[in-house]
Amino acid sequence: VLAGMNDDLKAQDWLEQLQSVGCRITAPRRAIVDILLNSERALSPSEIYDISRERIKGMGLVTVYRTLETLEELGLVQRVHQPQGCQAFVPVKQGHNHLLLCSHCNRYAYFTGEDLEAFFEAAGGQYGYRVTDHWLQLFGLCQACQGTAAGAEHHT
Numbered sequence: 001v002l003a004g005m006n007d008d009l010k011a012q013d014w015l016e017q018l019q020s021v022g023c024r025i026t027a028p029r030r031a032i033v034d035i036l037l038n039s040e041r042a043l044s045p046s047e048i049y050d051i052s053r054e055r056i057k058g059m060g061l062v063t064v065y066r067t068l069e070t071l072e073e074l075g076l077v078q079r080v081h082q083p084q085g086c087q088a089f090v091p092v093k094q095g096h097n098h099l100l101l102c103s104h105c106n107r108y109a110y111f112t113g114e115d116l117e118a119f120f121e122a123a124g125g126q127y128g129y130r131v132t133d134h135w136l137q138l139f140g141l142c143q144a145c146q147g148t149a150a151g152a153e154h155h156t
Helices: 002-020 027-037 045-055 061-073 114-126 149-153
Strands: 077-081 087-091 098-102 108-111 137-140
Touching: 002 027, 002 061, 027 045, 027 061, 027 087, 045 061, 045 087, 061 077, 061 087
Parallel strands: 098 137
Antiparallel strands: 077 087, 098 108
């Protein structure tokens, strides 16, 4: 029950932030926020659209794109780059984290990498760069997909 309350508070915070930049809080926007916060997978705009259309009649794809764009500008979601080339979105986690992304089902997990800082500084220094920021995204197969036939195909 406590986790659900936290999700409700997070959804309310996101909606308030959307409202603070001039977005009306509509049923479609509420659905988009809810879908993003409750998914274990990185979702493409078209997936969000398909899921939200089941809940909201008259949902528009333009609404999905505009809402995602605003959520990204607010620093609440980030784009995930996928091997297939299409982009998807995940909620931003507080603090500096890196992303593990299943290349089969798009399930994601965050991890910290404080021990990588020296590596990034050395890599930048090798080419005369002063690294000021980084974002690391690793691809692989989640535990569930490692046991499936589809996941096995990715190993060959």
